Amino acid sequence: MDFDALWAELAPIGRYAGTGGYRRFSWTVADAECRAWFTERATGLGLDVRADRNGNLWAWWGDPAAGDAVATGSHLDSVPDGGAFDGPLGVVTALAAVGRLRESGARPRRPVAVVAFVEEEGARFGVPCLGSRLLTGAIGPEWSGGLRDADGVSWAEAYAAAGGEPEAMGADPELLGRLGTFVELHVEQGRGLVERGAAVGVASSIWPHGRWRMDFSGAADHAGTTRLADRRDPMLPFASTVLAAREEAAIAGAVATVGKVFVEPNGTNAIPSAVHAWLDARAPDEAALEATVAGVLGAARRYAAKERVEFAESRESYTGEVEFETGLRDRLSLLLGGAPILGTGAGHDAGVLSAHVPTAMLFVRNPTGISHSPAEHAETADRHAGVAALTRVLEELACA
Numbered sequence: 384m385d386f387d388a389l390w391a392e393l394a395p396i397g398r399y400a401g402t403g404g405y406r407r408f409s410w411t412v413a414d415a416e417c418r419a420w421f422t423e424r425a426t427g428l429g430l431d432v433r434a435d436r437n438g439n440l441w442a443w444w445g446d447p448a449a450g451d452a453v454a455t456g457s458h459l460d461s462v463p464d465g466g467a468f469d470g471p472l473g474v475v476t477a478l479a480a481v482g483r484l485r486e487s488g489a490r491p492r493r494p495v496a497v498v499a500f501v502e503e504e505g506a507r508f509g510v511p512c513l514g515s516r517l518l519t520g521a522i523g524p525e526w527s528g529g530l531r532d533a534d535g536v537s538w539a540e541a542y543a544a545a546g547g548e549p550e551a552m553g554a555d556p557e558l559l560g561r562l563g564t565f566v567e568l569h570v571e572q573g574r575g576l577v578e579r580g581a582a583v584g585v586a587s588s589i590w591p592h593g594r595w596r597m598d599f600s601g602a603a604d605h606a607g608t609t610r611l612a613d614r615r616d617p618m619l620p621f622a623s624t625v626l627a628a629r630e631e632a633a634i635a636g637a638v639a640t641v642g643k644v645f646v647e648p649n650g651t652n653a654i655p656s657a658v659h660a661w662l663d664a665r666a667p668d669e670a671a672l673e674a675t676v677a678g679v680l681g682a683a684r685r686y687a688a689k690e691r692v693e694f695a696e697s698r699e700s701y702t703g704e705v706e707f708e709t710g711l712r713d714r715l716s717l718l719l720g721g722a723p724i725l726g727t728g729a730g731h732d733a734g735v736l737s738a739h740v741p742t743a744m745l746f747v748r749n750p751t752g753i754s755h756s757p758a759e760h761a762e763t764a765d766r767h768a769g770v771a772a773l774t775r776v777l778e779e780l781a782c783a
């Protein structure tokens with residue numbers, strides 16, 4: 384099957400008609416359908432599909448035990464009401480590229496694998512790139528097993544309910560040791576390629592980034608009868624902290640976002656008892672990131688104290704600055720006719736893998752730059768340019 388046919392098959396899975404966005408959260412029905420689709424299509428291509436001990440799916444062409452494999456792929460999960468491209472473009476392009484190579488009679492001298500990583504977005508359990516972090520040992524099974532979704536279901540419980548073995552989770556040096564190169568193709572989440580007039584680019588780096596949980600606890604009371612002076616309203620320091628995040632980010636040349644909030648008990652006519660919120664912060668370097676986060680959390684503590692509200696914070700994930708290997712990056716850029724080289728503020732499994740395996744990323748042009756939104760897009764001609772580029776890369780790395 385060619386790219387368009389594969390893309391059309393995957394498109395309806397997990398799509399929420401109310402917004403047109405995707406809700407493909409790990410270990411849900413939509414996720415199971417995506418995984419079943421991947422398994423069926425990869426098997427149909429003649430690949431040998433196996434889930435690793437952390438639930439990531441690997442489709443092998445050639446014997447994995449031979450080692451020095453060339454792996455490519457991305458993820459199938461989404462953010463709430465995400466676009467169609469973030470993740471799936473890399474997986475579908477990988478299947479299409481491998482299909483093309485097999486049809487052309489290519490005979491790889493290195494094993495080739497197509498991978499679909501689990502929980503890349505961290506939308507359900509909070510930690511992004513969880514599948515690749517578990518694989519590399521960047522996060523331990525004890526910690527990941529304790530991660531819980533909004534309903535209190537743990538990662539281990541959800542994984543077990545989906546047929547996984549939580550006892551087997553953890554670093555997998557054997558599998559990691561079999562990988563010689565990893566290349567992730569991804570829709571660009573900015574307008575760098577539009578500005579450069581190119582359909583495909585090569586990644587240079589990923590900004591350091593992380594997530595911090597902030598809990599403001601006050602006292603629930605009546606909205607009509609409680610005097611302002613008597614209130615311990617957690618919404619007030621929370622609101623001031625959101626504004627502080629914007630200010631601190633602007634000062635440091637960073638970005639900071641509060642996109643997820645739970646209010647308890649969430650009643651119109653009650654002062655909230657608690658506000659739970661998440662700060663996502665990213666910056667061009669680690670010092671700027673540290674300054675931004677210190678500024679925001681410091682402001683949160685001060686505003687909370689002023690309102691007699693309790694405040695607790697915890698860092699839920701952190702990824703330091705990623706510089707992709709320059710030799711591989713330049714080689715791929717040259718191979719693709721001088722494809723532009725550009726950085727990104729978005730996180731990727733490739734960033735996690737890059738600490739262990741020579742890793743590169745290809746970006747496909749996004750006409751608006753919009754991502755993590757139903758409006759995310761790549762033109763058909765650019766999707767095809769991505770397939771051609773990845774096919775060329777796999778041919779060069781695995782077959783030449």
Ligand code: GLV
Pocket residue numbers: 503504511728729730731
């Ligand atoms: C993943 O897409 C991220 O950058 O949050």
Ligand code: MN
Pocket residue numbers: 462469504755
């Ligand atoms: Mn994403």
Ligand code: MN
Pocket residue numbers: 458469470503569730731
């Ligand atoms: Mn992604």
